[in-house]
Amino acid sequence: MYAKTAIILASFALSYALLVFVATAWWQALPLAFALGLSIVAIGFNVMHDANHEAYSDHRWLNRALGMTLDVVGGSSHFWRWKHNVFHHTFVNVVGYDTDINLVGLGRLTPHHRHAWFHRWQHFYVWFLYGAMVVKWHLYDDFRLALTGRMAQHSVPRPRGSQWAVFVGGKLVFLSLAFVIPLLLHPVWAVAAGYLVTTVIVGIVLAVVFQLAHCVEHADFPTELGAGRMATAWAVHQVETSVDFARDSRAACWLLGGLNFQIEHHLFPHICHVNYPAIAPLVERTCREFGVEYKHNKTFLSALRSHYDWLRAMGRAPVRSHPLAISAEGAAD
Numbered sequence: 001m002y003a004k005t006a007i008i009l010a011s012f013a014l015s016y017a018l019l020v021f022v023a024t025a026w027w028q029a030l031p032l033a034f035a036l037g038l039s040i041v042a043i044g045f046n047v048m049h050d051a052n053h054e055a056y057s058d059h060r061w062l063n064r065a066l067g068m069t070l071d072v073v074g075g076s077s078h079f080w081r082w083k084h085n086v087f088h089h090t091f092v093n094v095v096g097y098d099t100d101i102n103l104v105g106l107g108r109l110t111p112h113h114r115h116a117w118f119h120r121w122q123h124f125y126v127w128f129l130y131g132a133m134v135v136k137w138h139l140y141d142d143f144r145l146a147l148t149g150r151m152a153q154h155s156v157p158r159p160r161g162s163q164w165a166v167f168v169g170g171k172l173v174f175l176s177l178a179f180v181i182p183l184l185l186h187p188v189w190a191v192a193a194g195y196l197v198t199t200v201i202v203g204i205v206l207a208v209v210f211q212l213a214h215c216v217e218h219a220d221f222p223t224e225l226g227a228g229r230m231a232t233a234w235a236v237h238q239v240e241t242s243v244d245f246a247r248d249s250r251a252a253c254w255l256l257g258g259l260n261f262q263i264e265h266h267l268f269p270h271i272c273h274v275n276y277p278a279i280a281p282l283v284e285r286t287c288r289e290f291g292v293e294y295k296h297n298k299t300f301l302s303a304l305r306s307h308y309d310w311l312r313a314m315g316r317a318p319v320r321s322h323p324l325a326i327s328a329e330g331a332a333d
């Protein structure tokens with residue numbers, strides 16, 4: 001983990017320095033913005049995710065320090081812990097709680113979202129939406145949360161004491177890195193283009209990898225019974241709403257920070273991701289023993305295909321059956 005962290009943080013620093021201080025032409029800036037975007041995603045997957053789950057280290061201070069890498073790259077670690085650790089992890093794929101499935105009505109990721117006519121093309125446009133969601137996160141969502149303390153219909157505690165220092169300091173560092181320093185050296189259009197290319201790469205890769213585990217054909221989308229109660233036990237809910245992928249790929253395991261082992265991550269979020277390949281067969285065997293279906297896609301591409309097919313299925317208008325209509329299956333019986 002330490003070597004991996006050093007490699008990822010060094011690639012972030014190097015690609016940022018080359019992009020801002022060295023590149024003088026668009027053909028140099030474009031690949032560097034891609035590299036910067038990918039190194040930011042790698043920080044998210046491999047460093048800050050474990051750290052903010054207290055899974056990086058046994059030392060609390062180290063988890064806190066590395067959790068702040070998220071603030072440096074533009075997201076508030078304070079609000080992310082609420083959004084991800086509390087709402088996403090406790091209520092996976094549940095409308096009204098899990099913000100990962102909320103595309104503010106522009107996309108339909110679950111059968112429980114209202115259908116709109118333009119969703120029929122969502123398998124084409126949702127990728128750009130994923131990119132735009134990070135721009136919104138950087139420049140709007142965290143500030144709105146800090147002012148209102150409201151996340152959908154829930155209230156979240158606003159930062160207190162030192163958390164304010166991390167929130168404000170993080171935003172200042174990020175805005176300086178993304179806008180103030182580049183504007184001292186480059187024209188406004190170039191800074192805007194560099195920010196957008198980098199951020200859209202971050203958004204697409206981040207969202208796709210998270211969606212491949214929960215928004216695919218064989219994942220469940222349960223609804224609450226009311227007052228935050230679910231029909232299934234917590235562990236069963238975690239397994240039924242998650243789908244692993246590319247479990248045998250060493251590259252996926254290294255690059256994706258265990259996000260291809262979401263079943264294991266959701267059952268054991270406090271275990272560092274480097275251990276997931278070893279515990280996956282034990283989890284799979286235990287699921288079989290208890291009659292809980294353990295689902296996985298063999299490769300990254302088959303998971304991507306499954307997400308695409310799911311988007312297409314959710315984009316079609318739901319069939320409203322007439323109470324007196326006899327279904328084809330019913331008639332055959």
Ligand SMILES: [Zn+2]
Pocket residue numbers: 049053084089265269
């Ligand atoms: Zn997590």
